[in-house]
Amino acid sequence: MQKILLYILGFLAFNFSLFSQHDLEHTSEQEVVELHEGKSLKETIKENIQHHLQDSHDFVFFSDSETGKHYGFSLPVILWDDGLKVFSSSKFHHGETLAEVDGNFYKLYHNKIYKVDVEGTINYDEHHHPTNAKPLDFSITKGVFSIIILAAFMLWFFIGIAKSYVKNNGVPKGAAGFMEPIILYIRDDIAIPNIGEKHHARYMNYLLTVFFFVWFFNMIGLTPLGINVTGNIAVTFALAIITFLITQFSANANYWKHIFWMPGVPVPMKIILAPIELLGVVIKPFALMIRLYANISAGHIVLMSLIGLIFVFHNWIGSSLTFFLAFAISLIEVLVALLQAYIFTMLSALYFGFAVEEHDDH
Amino acid sequence: MDKLISDFSFGLFFWQTILFIGLLLLLRKFAWKPILNAIKEREEGILNSLESAKNARKEMQNLTADNERILKEARNDREDLLKEARSMRERMIDEAKGEAQVEANTLIAKAKESIETEKQAAITDLKKQVANLSIGIAEKLVKEELASKDKQVKLIETMLKDVKLN
Numbered sequence: 062m063q064k065i066l067l068y069i070l071g072f073l074a075f076n077f078s079l080f081s082q083h084d085l086e087h088t089s090e091q092e093v094v095e096l097h098e099g100k101s102l103k104e105t106i107k108e109n110i111q112h113h114l115q116d117s118h119d120f121v122f123f124s125d126s127e128t129g130k131h132y133g134f135s136l137p138v139i140l141w142d143d144g145l146k147v148f149s150s151s152k153f154h155h156g157e158t159l160a161e162v163d164g165n166f167y168k169l170y171h172n173k174i175y176k177v178d179v180e181g182t183i184n185y186d187e188h189h190h191p192t193n194a195k196p197l198d199f200s201i202t203k204g205v206f207s208i209i210i211l212a213a214f215m216l217w218f219f220i221g222i223a224k225s226y227v228k229n230n231g232v233p234k235g236a237a238g239f240m241e242p243i244i245l246y247i248r249d250d251i252a253i254p255n256i257g258e259k260h261h262a263r264y265m266n267y268l269l270t271v272f273f274f275v276w277f278f279n280m281i282g283l284t285p286l287g288i289n290v291t292g293n294i295a296v297t298f299a300l301a302i303i304t305f306l307i308t309q310f311s312a313n314a315n316y317w318k319h320i321f322w323m324p325g326v327p328v329p330m331k332i333i334l335a336p337i338e339l340l341g342v343v344i345k346p347f348a349l350m351i352r353l354y355a356n357i358s359a360g361h362i363v364l365m366s367l368i369g370l371i372f373v374f375h376n377w378i379g380s381s382l383t384f385f386l387a388f389a390i391s392l393i394e395v396l397v398a399l400l401q402a403y404i405f406t407m408l409s410a411l412y413f414g415f416a417v418e419e420h421d422d423h
Numbered sequence: 424m425d426k427l428i429s430d431f432s433f434g435l436f437f438w439q440t441i442l443f444i445g446l447l448l449l450l451r452k453f454a455w456k457p458i459l460n461a462i463k464e465r466e467e468g469i470l471n472s473l474e475s476a477k478n479a480r481k482e483m484q485n486l487t488a489d490n491e492r493i494l495k496e497a498r499n500d501r502e503d504l505l506k507e508a509r510s511m512r513e514r515m516i517d518e519a520k521g522e523a524q525v526e527a528n529t530l531i532a533k534a535k536e537s538i539e540t541e542k543q544a545a546i547t548d549l550k551k552q553v554a555n556l557s558i559g560i561a562e563k564l565v566k567e568e569l570a571s572k573d574k575q576v577k578l579i580e581t582m583l584k585d586v587k588l589n
Contacts, residue, residue, distance in 0.1 A: 116435055139434075173432075190429070198434040205438040212446040219454035226461035231468070237458075244458060265459060266451040274443065294427050295436040299443060 106369030110362055113287055115172045116204040116295075118150040122286065131155055136206055140167070142176065142196035150200070167196070174198050204296065207288045211277055219273075247272055247406060255410040260417040264410065267307060271300060272406040279357060279398030283364075283391060291401070292357035294350070301350035304409045309342075312416035319415075349408055356401050360394045557586060 100108075105126075121133035135151035142165065152160035156169040159181045168177040175183060175193040184192045201209075222237040233241040247268055252261040278291040290296050318324060320338040323331050367387035371380045564578060 115430065116432055198432070199437060200434055201438070202432070202435060204432075204435050205442070208439060208442045212442050215446060216449055216453070219450055219458070223454045223457035223461075226458055231461045231465040241462070245462065248459070248462075262459075266455045267447060269455050270443075270447045270450050274446070293432070293435060294430055295432045296439045298431070299436050299439040303440070303443065 102372055103369075106366070106372070109369070110365045112172070113365060114289055114292060114358055114361060116202045116289075116293060117172050118153065118169060118174070118200055118202055119155065120203050120206060121155070124155075136203065137201045138174070139199040139201065140174065140196040141199065146196075168193075174200075203288065204290050204293055207278075207281070207290055208296075211274070211281065211290075215273060215277065243272075244269060251403075251407050251410045255407070255414040256417060257414065260413075263311075264307070264413045267303070268406050268410055271304075271409060272402050275300070275353065275405050276399060276402035279401060280395070282357060282361060283394050283398060289357070289361055291353055292361055294354050297350045297354040300353070300405070301346040304349060304412060305343075305346035307409075308346075308412045308416045311413065313419070315418060316416050345408075345412055349405060353401055353405055356397060360390075360397055364390050364394060553586075557582065 118138055119131075119133060119135045121131045123133075124131040135149050138146075138148050138150050138152075138160070140146040140162075144163075146162045146165070148160060148162050152158070152162075153167075153169040159177060159179075160167045160169075166177050166179055166181065168175050168181050168183065170183055170191060174196065175191055176196055177183060177193055186192050218236065219240075222240055225234055225237045226232075229237075248261070248265060252265055252268055256264055275291055278288075278296075281288050282290065282292060320342065321335050323334045323338065326334065364387060367383055367390055370383040371387070374380050374383060561579070561582060
């Protein structure tokens with residue numbers, strides 16, 4: 062969450078260095094000591110990255126480690142623990158205090174809520190995993206909040222485009238003019254070649270929604286808002302499972318025949334192929350989930366590490382070089398954002414294509 | 424793998440699924456359907472327009488061909504008409520010429536006849552006048568030579584003789 066702070070400091074450090082290197086070293090050392098309270102700079106950066114990659118219960122744009130002040134807003138926490146418990150995440154004070162609700166105490170530990178006693182003790186097993194009870198957490202976290210906002214934006218944006226088509230007699234104008242080539246690309250170069258002219262229309266809704274959802278969230282992830290939604294395994298799992306379910310429920314007899322009784326091969330091969338094919342059914346969406354999660358997480362880790370490096374090198378050659386490297390990686394990440402959205406959509410279309418493939422297509 | 428499972432947040436999964444399906448259904452109804460329909464309609468419209476333009480061009484070509492054919496026919500007709508008119512004119516001129524010739528011949532014949540008649544009349548008249556003149560001359564001579572009867576007779580006879588000779 063301190064990405065933006067680091068960004069700003071990076072700029073400042075770079076500018077100061079032009080005036081006096083001595084000054085910079087002086088201030089940097091002071092900052093290291095004062096900002097990170099005894100922890101080394103590298104550890105702080107690592108923690109920041111870890112923190113950023115995970116979902117959190119409050120929306121913090123940036124925080125000041127010196128004063129311990131967080132700039133952002135708290136979000137509702139919704140727990141199911143022998144009844145619905147709803148309270149504001151401000152009760153946790155960013156993990157510094159316990160939240161007491163209806164006589165129960167909850168502690169925020171590594172972005173997860175644990176039920177604790179009044180002292181807030183956490184018991185660990187031999188792998189240093191907490192053994193405390195975890196209530197079912199349906200909180201409106203930063204990720205959920207971002208999804209709600211983006212979903213609202215997408216509704217507003219695409220319904221606006223739909224209206225502009227009606228108003229302008231089917232002529233794309235404004236945002237519609239920008240989005241139409243993308244929509245046409247998804248239809249003509251993703252859906253139709255993979256699914257086929259006959260069946261593609263009923264998958265278009267999903268393909269368009271998932272493409273824009275993933276693309277927009279990938280792009281938002283690159284802004285200094287510090288939102289990481291498509292780099293979260295729960296989100297990619299949800300998307301992959303929807304693709305999986307759509308594939309299975311729209312599959313025709315031919316698809317199942319190819320899985321359980323592969324045509325055109327001898328009977329022993331049929332028996333060997335069946336479990337492999339069945340495994341493939343699960344592996345395909347699993348790969349879809351991991352691919353998106355890993356690519357986006359990796360991008361965020363690399364980018365944040367490079368920004369962190371600006372502070373590790375506190376000299377103007379190293380810092381400025383890392384700054385340009387971070388800038389270059391940012392540009393690559395813009396490409397990756399689009400590419401991953403494309404790959405997710407493309408592979409979903411490919412799987413739908415397998416499901417509706419007809420026998421005479423071969 | 425262990426980290427993936429421990430990172431997995433069921434709450435986020437739950438909300439993501441609900442929100443995404445909600446978004447999908449709303450977008451399907453209010454955005455994708457109208458957008459895709461508009462695009463499809465426009466594409467079909469373009470196809471139809473191209474088709475009709477092609478047809479129009481074909482019709483145009485047919486029309487041009489028709490026009491040319493009609494023009495050619497009209498030209499032929501005109502030529503035929505002109506030829507006919509020309510031949511008719513010649514025929515009429517010829518006829519007129521023939522009629523004029525006949526008329527002229529008649530007129531000439533009539534003129535000749537009347538000239539002949541006039542000539543005959545003039546000759547007769549002249550003869551009468553000559554006779555009268557002769558009688559006058561004779562009278563005068565008679566008056567002079569009336570004395571002698573013999574002379575009178577002789578003279579008359581001589582004169583008549585001369586007349587006849589004339």
